[in-house]
Amino acid sequence: MYSLEDLGWGPFFAEQTKDLPDDDLDPMRVAEEQRGAYVLWSPHGTFEAVIPGRMLHEAEGRNDLPAVGDWLLARRLPGEPRAVVEHLLRRRSALSRKVAGERTDEQIMAANVDLIYVVASLNRELNLRRLERYLAVTWDSGATPVLVLNKADLCDDRDAILHDVEAIAPGVEVLVTSASTGEGIEALRPTLAHGITAVFVGSSGVGKSSIINHLLEREAQDIKGIRADDKGRHTTTVRQMLVVPGGAVIIDTPGLRELAIWDTGEGLGQAFADIEDLAEGCGFRDCSHSSEPDCAVQAAIGGGTLDHGRLESYRKLQREQTFIAGKKDERLRAEEQKKWKQIAKTNRARLKAQRR
Ligand SMILES: Nc1nc2c(ncn2[C@@H]2O[C@H](COP(=O)(O)OP(=O)(O)OP(=O)(O)O)[C@@H](O)[C@H]2O)c(=O)[nH]1
Ligand SMILES: [Mg+2]
Ligand SMILES: [Zn+2]
Structure with missing residues (x-):
């Protein structure tokens, strides 16, 4: 043990x-x-x-x-x-999202983690907007995100993709791996030192469990079989901890269909640090980067150094963050009310008992 x-x-x-x-x-x-x-x-x-x-x-x-x-x-x-x-015990960090569906509640995907490997596949159309969302959520956790672009063996223009991914991931290390050939996997090992906890997240089928098996040098986790081409099915169904011999603790997670923001939005600023930096140079302090004069963000888009889609993505996540913050306030108020009602009830009962 x-x-x-x-x-x-x-x-x-x-x-x-x-x-x-x-x-x-x-x-x-x-x-x-x-x-x-x-x-x-x-x-x-x-x-x-x-x-x-x-x-x-x-x-x-x-x-x-x-x-x-x-x-x-x-x-x-x-x-x-x-x-x-x-x-x-109190947590050092927590990777949280809003639970899937309509309900406003938190789901903690992993607690007390140091590293979050966000795994994506170089095979399928890689979705930059989705990666931006992952990074916003992971920066919020208090842990450090690392991007892992897996299935390199199935991709023949990795340089172009790598270039695009690095542009949307300021300050994030990007690794390229293949769990099939083993390429690039060893680059993960130095980060998986004794005392570290790392969690793997990403869509179903990108190869999270395959990479983990490589690192553990055994078939610890089931991976999707070659013949199982029912794409919707998740192979990993529970979040689970594993230990690299002499090394880190790893948490494997089931692929996510949706990843809604739960936390404060500080992660948003970090995930979009390039836009926040540009905004410092805008003429107006509260510039919305739409039609104001002297807008450094629009200038960067015009000059081709910032993709318009990235600004849109930032705005969309900001709206989502504002919405969820409002929902959380509503819920907090409802809980407060419930608590006071309970206290009032207890007080009434006590008074009644005293009067007897
Ligand atoms: N060609 C290729 N196939 C890979 C690679 N990594 C994983 N696969 C295959 O992709 C499929 C899915 O791999 P899994 O490791 O089960 O993916 P997962 O991310 O754990 O998926 P869930 O558990 O459903 O979230 C399996 O058939 C793997 O053999 C890779 O680098 N190259
Ligand atoms: Mg899995
Ligand atoms: Zn501006």
């Missing part, structure tokens, strides 16, 4: 457990989650766990419940491979 350090434990988490008197509790990391049932890893082995009712009741949102990659304190049940979750 693994030591705490093998599993990514460090001072940030140790610090949080320092003042806890109860030494019955063990630090464990969430390796897998499936509909509220958890698999936890610790130096004592693997444990199954469910969330106690108290924690569910006290949670104000998804953010207060464990997700894959989380560290928590749990109590082992004697003689059983089961544990009771007692305490969720």
